[in-house]
Amino acid sequence: MEKTYYDPKDLKKFGNISELQPELGKKFFDYYGDVFKEGALTQREKSLIALAVSHAVQCPYCIDAYTSDSLEKGADETQMMEAIHVAAAIKSGALLVHGVQMMNKIDDLTM
């Protein structure tokens, strides 16, 4: 049994998920590949979005992968840090906006 839940080496085995369900696995990886192709957004913009989302979903594999990918797409450290601040702002904003729900409930319960 593994001593930890995450192993950096597992990132390279991502493709292995197709072994148990090849058809859906292929559809997923084809879709994934297409998403990151240059389109209305540049590859670098997509990589920075992926980096920010990786932090929001707190996926260590994704952070590892999209830190390298952002650098290889020519992003610099300032852009990368700004990207994760965007994710942080949305995460914290999403929490704080629920304060309105709390305030509504306070109104319901108090005189």
Next chain:
Amino acid sequence: MQKERKISLQAQHHQLSRTSKQLAVLEEINQQSFTDRLEKIDRFPLKPTAIDIFQVNMGKMCNQVCKHCHVDAGPDRKEIMTRETMQWCLDALDRSNISTVDLTGGAPEMNPDFRWFVEELSGRGKQVIVRCNLTIILANKKYHDLPEFFRKHKVEVVSSLPHFSARRTDAQRGEGVFEKSIQALQMLNKVGYGQPDSDLKLNLVYNPSGAFLPPDQLGLESEFKRKLRDGFNIEFNELYAITNLPISRFLDYLVVSGNYEDYMQKLVDAFNPTAADGVMCRNTISVGWDGYLYDCDFNQMLDLKLNGGSPDHIKDFDAEVLSKREIILNNHCYGCTAGAGSSCGGTVVNE
């Protein structure tokens, strides 16, 4: 971040200053060897197409000690090309129809016979390229007129600027290098280099400041142009995106930082057969400071002399015989075939 070094691996008596040790590390990769990879796609043995570029390493002395330097150059390196060897280079060129001579180092300008050699080459009508680290222009009063000297001989200047941010450039090339590089670029612009209506070419070299591959060359060039123009009023012609090869100080960085295995895997995974067709060793010959001949500057730094049977010293230069040689390969060659490929002139595959 690694501590900044001020001396070469050789001066540190570092084990990786020995080419045998570097080659042993390169042998250790878990992947298919580069030679086997070429055999699999029917490209082995790799042969030259012609000799179009005559690249001369004028010495290992340099005013900088960059962390990624594959030459292990620095102020403490004393290996320098003599005028006698330069004369042999000129004699060889006179016996051939090679039109481009690419001068590198170290800082080639630190060779006391650098200007004499450039004048001789220029007088023979050769297209001269100088790989100038920029800071040399400001390093000493005697170098301040280099832009004017380059202009006079229509030398093409190719200069490293790893990034348009001071942080990234200084991390690789040393503290304060970015600011001095910017000043030197402005001096080159002032005498006409890189200007849209000028035939004085100023090309920049980007190479990653870490264990990752370079981005798309054209996209990065546009960004460099915008940032350097807006921030510093600097103009240049082309940007070459070059991959760092796992040799010498960059190899040391990879090993010490624990990135070696992953970086080699990255290069192997990105192997591109089209890039293999366009590698620079197929149209270049590299001359060492002591006159020995190599397939490229990287093989030179690994002391991989030309294949047995070929003339291996500039005194015996024979373009026809050399153009039939087999190119010496090793696992560092994966650096030139990754992605869009890499050469002294940037990527080799136009996507």
